[in-house]
Amino acid sequence: MGYGRMGRMVEHVALQRGHSIVGIKSDRSEPPDVWLQKFGPADVVIEFTSPDSAFDNIAACFRAGIPVVSGTTGWQKRLSEAEALCRAHQGAMIASSNFSLGVHLFFELNRWLARRMIKFPEYRPVILESHHTGKKDMPSGTAVQLAQDLIQISGQKGWQLNSAEQEDLLSVFSSRVPGEVGRHQVIWTSQVDRLEIRHHAFSREGFALGAVMAAEFLAGRQGMYSMRDVLGFTEDSSE
Template sequence: MNILLIGYGKMGHAIEEIAKERGHTITGALNSEEERNAWKGEADVAIEFSQPDAAFDNIHFAIERGIPVVSGTTGWLERQHDVATLCEKHNGAFFYASNYSIGVNIFFRVNRYLADIMGQQEGYDVEMEEVHHTEKKDAPSGTAITLAEDIIERVKQKSRWVNETTEEKDALGISSLRIDKTPGTHTVTYSSDIDSIEIKHTAHSRKGFALGAVVAAEWLSGRQGVFGMDDMLPF
């Protein structure tokens, strides 16, 4: 499979390594608007890990040219409906996940299961913490937002999230820390006067994210529409 990389930072390099190990060819690695506009190659799929302010234009560029897109950029999802419209217009394919790690997606399932139970309990409050490397621009992380939205759907006391610690009972507080060379840690804690219950996922490297993105690109081949990890994973 011929893969176009849009966004050639640390994740782009990790994806390139995994893709080549799995027998794929990298037909381009674009890291700026100028490089994107000058690119005249061909690709079976694009994998896009860039910046929030560039993501939609990058995705638009690929879909308009008939290239299916796997995107892992977070912080731009107010335009997600526009991407769905583009896919419909161009018979395109788009795959998005806030996190491509298989372990994180298991963690999402555990989070929903726990929230279903805790939403029925009295006396507990819930809060979250996410820790990432200092180069991550958006806060909270897309993974943290996914976790938070799943909790809000299930815990009736919470109607919104805020990116800070809070005493407001209807708000789910998310603490975002940026520490050098930290791939990513997400913690959800339910606390009462009696005890605390905590679930936590810690990434040790970017390899799990990169592998998941390449597997998603392989899965997307030949499909049309808008997809996510729940469509691809068998559990």
């Protein structure tokens, strides 16, 4: 579902990995339930559309009994609703704001570092993210995930966008730059030094590969999974 920048890359990677594509939903005006009835059974749907379309597309997949991998960002306020629908229909779903393997390693590093830095209040964290000018949501879903993980560990009250006004909120700075595929940084600064971790995506292929790997994992399963399940990461907080 969705035949934009990501949809085309998913098509390329899926074919490269020997899969068949039974349908492509490129017309947003066609209701997803109608579109899903047009072809024979599919093992899985991969959805990269837009924030206003994702929930309806995902719900239609549950009704049709087809597992769904969704990479669309900016609709996560409705995630718990989607999870409830998934349970009600005994469906299967993996939704992730970022399917790149490198970013999931980055999420692990962010949590690992935060658990250590929290003991040193002289260091304050900020998140920076930069994407291409066609991106519809701000901050990125990946930056929101990094912020939520930091907030959970640091106990800050929430985050603020492009502002450092409130001391008790984590600052997330977003910029939109022509041609930038995706860059994220977490920076801890004290009076005397700074420590930073960063991830920079060179192309969309890494996102598409992760989404196709998630689809391979999800086909034939039931329930809600994450990229951590797909990648086999288990967190050891004592590490």
